[in-house]
Amino acid sequence: MASHSSPGFETKTVAGVTRDYLQLQFQGDDKVFMPTEQLAKISRYLGAAGGEPSLSKLGGARWDNLKARARRAAQELAGELLNLYAERKRRTGHAFDPDTEWQQEFEARFPYQETADQLEAIELVKSDMEAERPMDRLICGDVGYGKTEVALRAAFKAAASGKQVLVLAPTTILAQQHQGTFSERLRDYPFSIDHVSRFRSAAEQKAAIEAFAAGKVDILVGTHRLLSRDVRAKDLGLIIIDEEQRFGVKQKELLRQMKLKVDVISMSATPIPRTLQMSLAGLRDITTIETPPEGRRPVKTFVGEYDEDLVKQALEREHARRGQAFFLHNRVDSIEETAERLRALCPDMRFEVAHGQMDEAELEARMMGFLRGEADVLVSTSIIESGIDIPQANTLIVDRSDLFGLSQLYQIRGRVGRGRERAYAYLLYPSHAALTSEAAQRLSALSDYTELGAGFKVAMRDLELRGAGNLLGDEQSGHVAALGFELYLQMLDEAVREMAAADGDGPVDEAPEPVRLDVNVDAYVPADYIPYEQAKIDVHRRIAGAREVADLGLLRDELEDRFGEIPQPLANLLDLQVARIKLGRAGATTVSFKGDRLAVTPLELTSHQAKAIRAEIPGALYESGRSQLSVRVSNDPQQRFPAVIRAADVLLAAVTEEPVAA
Structure with a gap:
């Protein structure tokens, strides 16, 4: 079976049987062809900073x-994570009362129709609050998908029960916006709402803090x-x-201490990978709001070289429909010059400049003025990134988009497209020749993920592009680089489950070894059915x-929906895995052919079970001494x-005492 092609899938015919094999490349010229039923043992390599893995020798000790x-x-890290998790489980928080009529009346006043995902998030948050364990739930949802309403209802529930609420935002402008939203939604209720920010005088801040300490806020x-x-x-x-991920290390440590005592809701439009990993590892509860609000449309995204005519056209089109635009230029030293250039380009339009080095009062005045419609275009740095809500702004132009991170670009694009108007985003760079391959990947990822609700996918893609170096702390990044992110996370997950089982928190759910089953039947994914290598790998991995x-039934339906009627070799591949699952559930590990008999071992059957099998398959023979069931079969493949x-159907039915599948 020698082959000189590059690593990937090969469809081979061996001893008259056609199967797919995965070709694995080792150091030097060594190759191994792995049968696809073993594919569950393979993980994709995502290393630190997206680097290539160094290959090991076949049979060498280095990999082990x-x-x-x-x-x-991973075991050390799992210990730390579990201690924090166990500490949370041990602590008893405040169990809030079920919803009151007052709460129901407040919720009925919501001026929009909740989406199904939003309703689910609300219910989960409430049940968390009503439980004794302190809540720590992360709500991921694209900008404008209603995360704030989930938080508002939780805040109402807490305040109505006599408890106080803290609302934290990473920037002053976002804090102002939350203050406005909370005050507006709760204005008819007897709750006192106040805010602390750089935009308030020292005396006002002191008064708000003292009132909070006295229980008056x-x-x-x-x-x-x-x-x-x-x-x-x-x-x-x-x-x-x-946007918890935008807080600093010290602040996160303080928050971690607070999480042990009170209920916490974190909200994010693109959860950073570390947060994501904690959530996916089951050490934190996560809810994703993926359904767009009614009437929302995806942002039309254009990626290309900077062109003044294009910029002029985009700004004038937005102005003609009485909308506003953002022009993002992320360098303070040249931002005024850029604004002047734009004024010369579009003399009939009003331009305002905003950046983080401005005096706070001035910055707030300019942002609020833009919100009121006093300027047509806001020329700003990336300070617009966080959550600011200007529904009438529906065109965004990003200068030097190649210098931004993926999650950051995604967040910035979320500034537009919040109303019912079609929104446009232009991600521009100086020239294609000057573009690094990483920047090209980031920008193509954004043009790939234009559909609504893609924030979660972007965070996953961001993880791939940025690598896992800063994900688990510096001490872990070397291991991630050596093994790849997927395998390392798998080890971490195993370590967490083993330790949880040792502490009596549940059994270790060991994934069973696949049943060895070798039948002379063609079982592969035809190249003309799924022509893309990546999709083919994904299908094989999901089957294995x-x-x-x-x-497997759901996968079969999905394949028919995506690629059309399933060809016989792929149907055989699916049926083989169905048989493996059933035989495995019955306790078997090996199926082999000996002459004209099929032998299944090892099996521990009662006389009642053996009799039930014989009733379904005449001539079936069970030998308890050898823990083997054998069945006569034809020589015809x-x-x-x-x-x-x-045999798999009958055996499983006898062991579980369920009726045999027709």
């Missing part, structure tokens, strides 16, 4: 040593200033954190990794495969 070191590191909104030592609550019940027959499928 790398895995052993990484496993020890129910909801206090602000930036990380609220994490200072002088901010004390009389009876804190809930913390709401917007399936643990439930129902999962066309007959043998159905015989295996039938």
Whole structure:
């Protein structure tokens, strides 16, 4: 089976049987062809900074040593994570009462129709609040998908129960916006809402903090200033954190201590990979709001070289429909010059400049003026990135988009397209020749993910592009680089489950070894059915990794929907995995052919079960001494495969005492 092609899938015919094999490349010229049923043992390599892995020798000890070191590191990290998690589980928080009529009346006043995802997020948050364990839920949802309404309802529930609420935002402008939203939605209710920000005088801030400490303020909104030592609550019940990933290390540590005592909701439009990983590892509850609000349309995204005519055309088109535009130029030293150039380009339009080095009062005045429609175009730095809501702004032009990170660009694009108007985003760069390959990947990822609700996918893609170096701390990044992110996370997940089982928190759910089943039948994915290598790998991995027959049924439906009627070799591949799952559930590990008999081992059957099998398959023989069931089969390969499928059905039915599948 020698082959000189590059690593990937090869469809080979060996001893008259056609199968797909994955070609694995080792150091030097060594190759291994792996049968696809073993594919669940393979993981994709995502290394630190997206680098290439260094290959190991076939049969060498290096790979085992790398895995052993990484496993020890994963166990240490798992210990730390579990201690934090266990600490949270041990603590009892405040169990809020079920919803009152007052709460229902407040919710009925919401002026929009909730989406299904939003309703689910609301229900999960409420059930978390009503439980005794302190809540720590991350809500991911694209900009404008209703995360704030979820937080508002939780805040109402807390305040109505006599508990205080802290609302934290990473920037002053976002804190101002939350203050406005909360005050507006709660204006007919007897709750006191105040805010602390750089835009308020020292005396006003002091008064708000003292009122909060005395219990006279129910909801206090602000930036990380609220994490200072002088901010004390009389009876804190809930913390709401917007864009948690944008807080610093010290602030995150303070938040971590607070999370042990009170309920916490974190909100993010693109959860950073570390947060994402914690969530996916099951150490944190995560809810994703993916359904767009009614009437929302995707932002039309254009990626290309900077062109003044294009910029002029885009700004004039927005102005003609009485809308506003953002022009993002991320260098303070040349931003005024850029604004002048744009004024000369579009003399009939009003331009305003905003950046973070301005005096705070001036910055707020300019942003608020733009919000009121006093300028047509806001020329700004990336300060517009966080959550600011200007529904009438529906064109965005980003100068030097190649210098931004993926999540950051995604967030910035979320500034437009918040109303019912079609929104446009132009991500521009100086020249194609000057574009690095990483920047090209980032920009193509954004043009790939234009559909609504793609924030979660972008975070996953961001993880791939940025690598996992800063994900788990510096001490872990070497192991991630050596093994790849997927395998390292798998080890971490195993370590967490093993330790949880040792602490009596549940059994270790060991993935069983796939049943060895070799039948002379063609089983592969035809190249003309799924022509893309990546999609083919994904299908094989999902088949090999399936643990439930129902999962394969769903996959079959999905394949028919995407690629059309399933060809016979792929149907055989699916049926083989169905048989493996059923035989595995019955306790078998090996199926082999001996002459004209099919042998299934090892099996521990009662006389009642053996009798039930014989009633369905005449001539079936069970030898308890050898823990083996054997069934007579035809020599015709066309007959043998159905015989295996039938034996798997009958055996599982006898062991579980369920009726045999028709």
